[in-house]
Amino acid sequence: MTQVRGFTLIEVMVVLVIVAIMAGLVAGNLRPDPGRAVAAEAWRLARLAERLDREANLSGQVLALRWQPDGYRFLKRGDDGVWSDLASDSVFSPRRFDPPMHLTDSGEAVFVPDEEVAPQHWRLIGDGAEVAVQLSALGDAEVSLVGQGAL
Secondary structure (H helix, E strand, O other): OOOOOOOOHHHHHHHHHHHHHHHHHHHHHHOOOHHHHHHHHHHHHHHHHHHHHHHHHHHOOOEEEEEEOOEEEEEEEOOOOOEEEOOOOHHHOOEEOOOOOEEOOOEEEEEOOOOOOOOEEEEEEEOOEEEEEEEOOOOOEEEEEOOOOEO
16 A cells, blocks of 8 residues: 655645745735834934034034924025025935925024034924934934834
């Protein structure tokens, strides 16, 4: 008598369960996380504010970060006291948010060489996520989820 070789029903079921779990993990990672975009934009704002502070100190120029609910831009003050865009530098190009992402208010932070910056606090909201960015007087920024700790 010859013996038929193959898989048992239990072995097939275990393999199907493993494949289903793996498919679920992959599908979950492919789905965009709306809060991730808000957090990424908050980190970008934090790092650019820190860099602008350092740039003001290194270049000896008075620089500013001006923000509105729909975005922000970087400025430099000329010798005549007139503000102009710092857009010639690709790092400091103006930034517009894709709706519904927005900042909660408008304002301006001025970075004067060898002086402390006025502490700033921004809230970035979008797609059900709210992220806070705090800039210290020393020009260091911290990002945190509102109601939670640092990111």
